[in-house]
Amino acid sequence: MLLIKCPWCGERDAHEFSYGGEAHITRPENPDKLSDEQWADYLFMQKNAMGPFLERWVHAHGCRRWFNVRRDTVTHEITAVYKMGDRPPERTA
């Protein structure tokens, strides 16, 4: 069972959460000025890193809040949880 620590509710089973993809992707200021290629890049292209990855989750069956997680995509180890709008905490070791 994978436990994810909601910043509000604490540790809960992963089934309570939904995944929201890569975190910290900035929405372009002027979408209508972009080429189709640039827009598609914003919408669909994610880093899909192997190892530590910053991603968004929502506590769908709980408080329904979005937040950020740093999860190792190989081991599932979660090394940071932080609120929307915050920067990822410094990595320790």
Place this chain on the structure above:
Amino acid sequence: MPKSYLRQSALAHLHLEAHAVEVAGDAGVDLCERPFRGQLVLRGDCTDNAFRDAVQQALGVTLPVEPNSVTNVDQVSVIWLGPDEWLVVVPDGHEQAIEQELREALAGIHFAVTDVGDSRAVIGISGPHARDVLKKGCSVDLHPRVFGPGQCAQTALARCHMLLHQVNQAPTYDIYVHRSFADYIWCWLEDAAQEFGLAIIAQAPGASAGARAPESEPVVPA
């Protein structure tokens, strides 16, 4: 609000009153429907003192700002749903008056209050094995050292979204599920409780979250 003669609780079709007993006796688990509670969803910024004070003034209950906690006075309970969202449970028929009091007290403050009616059905589960039943379908740690009276959790029970509120030490819990899931969850609970001995308890309509007395004596069979 529908006229009362057209109004049926979520589990009315099960005719629970036909199976109900007055007291649980030595059953390990007792179940009841708690029909017809007034329910309002309140939203606002709890870091704003003016918002908290106005809610306190309107409801006579301190707003629970601690995640997963419930406050109640008399017949009114306020259940934490999120950092800016609460479920206000009031006696049936009082929801419009209380909504109006909230609107007046909160005038000029950014807030929202919505009467959600009977969108959630409420099932009460109590008895020495109530926790064992919930443990079969709920991944939240309900051990008394981490989860006790006055606490709540939105989670899943048997894969169904649930708002769980522990009411007293017995333990007694109120299970809020969306109305269309009530039949499924009731059947699941009956099945899960079978091995502990199950009693179905008659419940007077309108009994509300704060209406039961027993904050005091745990119900333990001799």
